[in-house]
Amino acid sequence: MPITDNSESIQPRVSVGGSKSGMGYIAIAVGWLIPGAGHLIMGQRKRGVIFLVAIHTLFFMGLLVGGVRALDRPRQRLWTYSQYMAGWPMLAGAQIRGRVYPADAPHPVGFSPLLQEVATAYCGLAGMLNLLVLTDLFMVVTQEPPL
Amino acid sequence: MPAFAVPLIGWIPLINPLYSQVPHLTPWWILLIFPLVLLISLVYKTVRSPEGQNILLPTIWFSIRILFYMAIISIALQVLYHVVTRLSTTPL
Numbered sequence: 001m002p003i004t005d006n007s008e009s010i011q012p013r014v015s016v017g018g019s020k021s022g023m024g025y026i027a028i029a030v031g032w033l034i035p036g037a038g039h040l041i042m043g044q045r046k047r048g049v050i051f052l053v054a055i056h057t058l059f060f061m062g063l064l065v066g067g068v069r070a071l072d073r074p075r076q077r078l079w080t081y082s083q084y085m086a087g088w089p090m091l092a093g094a095q096i097r098g099r100v101y102p103a104d105a106p107h108p109v110g111f112s113p114l115l116q117e118v119a120t121a122y123c124g125l126a127g128m129l130n131l132l133v134l135t136d137l138f139m140v141v142t143q144e145p146p147l
Numbered sequence: 148m149p150a151f152a153v154p155l156i157g158w159i160p161l162i163n164p165l166y167s168q169v170p171h172l173t174p175w176w177i178l179l180i181f182p183l184v185l186l187i188s189l190v191y192k193t194v195r196s197p198e199g200q201n202i203l204l205p206t207i208w209f210s211i212r213i214l215f216y217m218a219i220i221s222i223a224l225q226v227l228y229h230v231v232t233r234l235s236t237t238p239l
Contacts, residue, residue: 047199051190058186060161067164098161112166112173129190135196
């Protein structure tokens with residue numbers, strides 16, 4: 001029977017120093033600001049890239065459909081809170097939205113309430129997914145490596 | 148005047164809504180469910196996979212399951228809606 005190298009599968013998912021030095025908590029903060037970047041910092045490149053691409057794609061698809069009007073909607077605070085979990089896209093988008101579409105701005109040409117709602121949900125769900133990813137990152141950071 | 152007011156004469160992707168540029172887009176809104184479900188499944192399956200390996204097929208299968216159950220729930224709610232409205236409009 002050939003001897004296979006299983007060292008990859010039994011290694012801890014993070015470096016040992018990550019949970020001790022506070023680097024992991026910096027990764028969590030960066031992971032909020034840039035979805036997926038926390039996993040990249042912790043050395044989980046493949047998962048980090050998947051999170052980064054998926055969450056950014058979801059958020060920017062919402063922006064594509066609904067524009068920045070999908071963000072920070074005055075009477076939908078819960079969606080706004082979840083959108084802020086997406087990090088920098090929301091921080092930048094909310095600033096742009098405040099300048100381009102202030103609260104008293106008229107509806108754009110061909111206004112579609114349905115598509116606007118879908119776009120808002122897209123951006124909000126991107127934030128919720130990043131919260132899920134951050135929870136996973138927190139588990140990665142706090143777990144002790146196997147002996 | 149805001150700095151962004153001048154470029155608003157044309158359509159700027161990600162800032163102006165797509166529906167303001169593409170008319171008759173609203174009836175196709177249901178198609179947006181597919182990328183949404185696919186991306187949610189991808190993130191979920193990646194979270195569940197410690198190494199991030201072999202997640203393509205589980206992601207697709209999970210997406211199909213979500214869509215199937217959503218369809219079942221929507222049909223059930225549609226039937227419930229018709230039953231309730233019929234009962235509520237039937238004279239005693």
